[in-house]
Amino acid sequence: MDMAELQGKTRQKLVVVGNGMAGIRTVEELLGLAPEMYDITVFGAEPHPNYNRILLSPVLAGEQDFKDIILNSVEWYAEHGITLHMGKNVATIDRVRRKVIAEDGTEAAYDRLLLATGSTPFILPVPGKALDGVISYRDIRDTELMMDAAKTKRQAVVIGGGLLGLEAANGLKLRGMEVTVVHLGDWLLDRQLDDVAGDLLRRALEERGIGFLLGKQTAAILDDGQGGVAGVRFSDGEVLDAQLVVMAVGIRPNTALAESCGLYCERGIVVSDALQTYDPRVYAVGECVSHRGVAYGLVAPLFEQAKVCANHLAQLGIGRYQGSVLSTKLKVTGIDLFSAGDFMGGEGMEDIVLSDPAGGVYKKLVLKDDKLAGVCLYGDTADGAWYFKLLREGRSVAELRDTLMFGESTIGDAGVQGQSKAASMKDSDEVCGCNGVCKGSIVKTIKDKGLFTLDEVKKHTKAASSCGSCSGLVEQILMSVVGTDFQETPKTKAVCGCTERSHGEVRKAIREQHLLTHAEVFHFLEWRTPNGCATCRPAINYYLLSSWPHEAVDDPQSRFVNERVHANIQKDGTFSVIPQMKGGVTTASELRRIADVADKYQVPMVKVTGGQRIDLLGVKKEDLVNVWQDLGMQSGHAYGKSIRTVKTCVGSEFCRFGTQNSTQMGIDLETMLANMWSPHKVKLAVSGCPRNCAEAGIKDVGVIAVDSGWELYVGGNGGIKTEVAQFLCKVKTAEEVKEYSGAFLQLYREEAYYLDRSVHYIARVGLEYIKAKVVADAATRQALYQRLLFSLQGLPDPWAARIAGSQKNEFIPIKLQA
């Protein structure tokens, strides 16, 4: 018996009831985690493979064909060895014998069962509800019925002014019918919009020729005498002629099957945070479940559930579903509205409102305790994604309050060009300046490949995969394309595809378990790959070295080439060499040696850097060690996630304005921090007076001398997105400058995630937290400072080590004997 057969014998059986988006998404996630664990059988009541139910409205409106919205072709099921039963309704579940039986007698045994039976439309209990011509709006069959009706019938009544009802009305109108929407509430979308926005929406739809009757209760559907629809009568006696009636008054979780086999149901099938029902072998996801008392009817929560459920089905047992915050978007072309959270406001809440009815724009932000609690946008939804993010993060918006209404672009947080209106961009507009990706190709890829997350878009289009400054914009484009299917990037992200663990969890394990090697980390945290990848290995290497200085051993093979060979790789594979020049101060003898090296090794370019040093560009790898030896200088660490340089001005020694000796201060800091590894690069600057010639305002640590001492600033950044450093504190002596800035840097080294600059770290923990540790608490500050000094103690200059012969082989190419 070969291995495949052997594994086949031990495979468990998973049966999925429900061939819709929630069920199949769970299967997809499961295949990604444990492709060999289960033999999978899927039952679907509809005679189609899994399609994107959200896009039924564009199909009805004639903007897309049914074949465009299929997510998984029949071939996909075959490729993954999934047994697919289309058009088969499951009639019973036998939980004792662990099998499901379809109406046609098809049976399937299970070890694990996944219920994804979705929801059923709610049908008003009025006379005439079963007449021919009364339909709901739920699946492709309903959509086809409506499309057919539009060809032969003239008048349609849509009961229900919610999302589905309006999308149905819009589609039927576009197909040439006279459409009236009847709604019980006082305004449209009364669960998604406030009255003002609902009114704007009604007017826009009226302009398109759709009629509305608000505050009306349906009493009966009238018979035309031949079993068809003749019209609708309301409770006030009014009658409206119609040959088609669409019921879109809501959905309810489809729990019939679950209840029939005795699973505990409330409004939906009751599940735990692991998406497990009361029978531990049975899981449930999607619109059919009730989680913590909530049944969801939108797609985004289903995907979050699918992820968690797959994780548990794969027996990894981590991940909890803790409920979702929802946002709403209407899929009617040309009408932009967005709402999320508690947008109605109320006691203890404040509203900020911008209303321009003539211009068709209305925006309402609801704040509670300085946090965004709800948002309702009409006409201009470009900032919807951003508000939604603020809402989900629950972070304080007190500082943004003045400009919050005007969107992300006004706080300068929307990418390099300040471009924040994803929806209004032209297809030819460039989104990602690093990789030259325009909006059109991103939109096309999202549609063609069926992408839902920022990570997927990054992988397929390369947009936002280099410097990342356009991530927000790409996320907006994704949101505008997929609407409510959009999945926000989770806050605690896995380090990489090799693991489910986040950076925080990895570091915690290293610290608490005293892990000292990559192998120990991979083993303890159950890495999926034998030895990680180019993303996680450098991160782990840093966490090991920073958690256990002088104990953990550096792994050069887990470092990016620049750190491995102590020089910066260039596009042609040559390297750049930057020797240390503390505080930007050099000597005639050093300059002479640099000039000699440039001649001897025919260095193509010698350039002064922005960090007050000299860069030798175009050095061949095999010359590196000799170049370092001839320079006789120390490594400037211009290549590393490490201390880079301390920029200085001339200060009080020469400058007529200087108040302190900033040059010496810079040299002292650079000496103290020599060879320091950090989560990302670290740059410092010291200016001798508030004119700030050393540009301390955009450094990770900026020091500005004043007559009475030194001001310290942290979290500045002059790179991808300019960030002004924030004031930390003022100190008196040079020794205090070292202690405070050293303590801050050690805190950053111990707590920031790998590849987070200090500004990102501060944004995560808050400046107040930094001040509490570094400024207010002397004991903590001194302990941090001592730990920094301890970890830097005795670190060798990497160039000197290489000159002495360490890993010399790597620099020498093998020559073939002719």
Place this chain on the structure above:
Amino acid sequence: MTDSQHWVHICALTDIPPQGSRVVERASGNVAVFRTHDDQVFALLDRCPHKGGPLSQGIVHGHGVTCPLHSWQIDLASGEARAPDQGCARHFPVKLEQGMVLLAL
């Protein structure tokens, strides 16, 4: 393999760092010889199919290498870029005999 190709002795396995590589200089393009964690050896043309980056300088993980220039992941055995990237670096037959690495050019 055709008769015109012949095995060339390159170096000892131990001359290549584990999860590392060495460059073999060649007039028609350098060859990167990789040693993986399980002491297997692979050889690829030292040019990433994307923008010609030196694959020899990338991080080796499993039986793959990540190009140092723009992080394309290349499969060491086939030279194929991993999805969704598309492209292929030429691969060369290479074998181990009594601790010595032999490359066919």
